[in-house]
Amino acid sequence: MRLEGFDLSPVAVTQATARRRHFLDNAIARASFRVAELENTGLPDGCAHGIVCVNALGRGADKAAVVRELARLLAPGGRLVMTRSQRPSVTPAWAEQARAAGLQAEHLDERPDEPTMWRHLYQL
Structure with missing residues (x-):
């Protein structure tokens, strides 16, 4: 399982990245977060x-x-x-x-x- 997250706020992305170990086991390798617009996530x-x-x-x-x-x-x-x-x-x-x-x-x-x-x- 891989978790990809995005948010409009760079602050929220920084916070989520810092807390990613709480989302999944071994999440550092399998979770990433980025700043993106809802209409164009990339x-x-x-x-x-x-x-x-x-x-x-x-x-x-x-x-x-x-x-x-x-x-x-x-x-x-x-x-x-x-x-x-x-x-x-x-x-x-x-x-x-x-x-x-x-x-x-x-x-x-x-x-x-x-x-x-x-x-x-x-x-x-």
């Missing part, structure tokens, strides 16, 4: 059996391009788990973006009260 086609993208989609200038890029990275049978917070007044385009990228959405979990919960936690 990784090869079909290189990922699994992708986890946590609340990063909103950082991409073209959200549909981000979904297409993540789909391009998936190996046949690979899975993508993506989370995204959004404003309550915005209708999500998840299903359309997934279809356009050749992905099949297995599950969509909407939590309309989540922004209120996070606001409350940050205030605490």
Whole structure:
């Protein structure tokens, strides 16, 4: 197993690199992290059996391009788990973006009260 990680932040990449031994056994040889844009990761086609993208989609200038890029990275049978917070007044385009990228959405979990919960936690 190999772990390839990328982030928009050089600080996050430095921190992940320093902590990579916590991600995998013998991770120093099998885990690497780089700074990359969501729309252009620089990784090869079909290189990922699994992708986890946590609340990063909103950082991409073209959200549909981000979904297409993540789909391009998936190996046949690979899975993508993506989370995204959004404003309550915005209708999500998840299903359309997934279809356009050749992905099949297995599950969509909407939590309309989540922004209120996070606001409350940050205030605490």
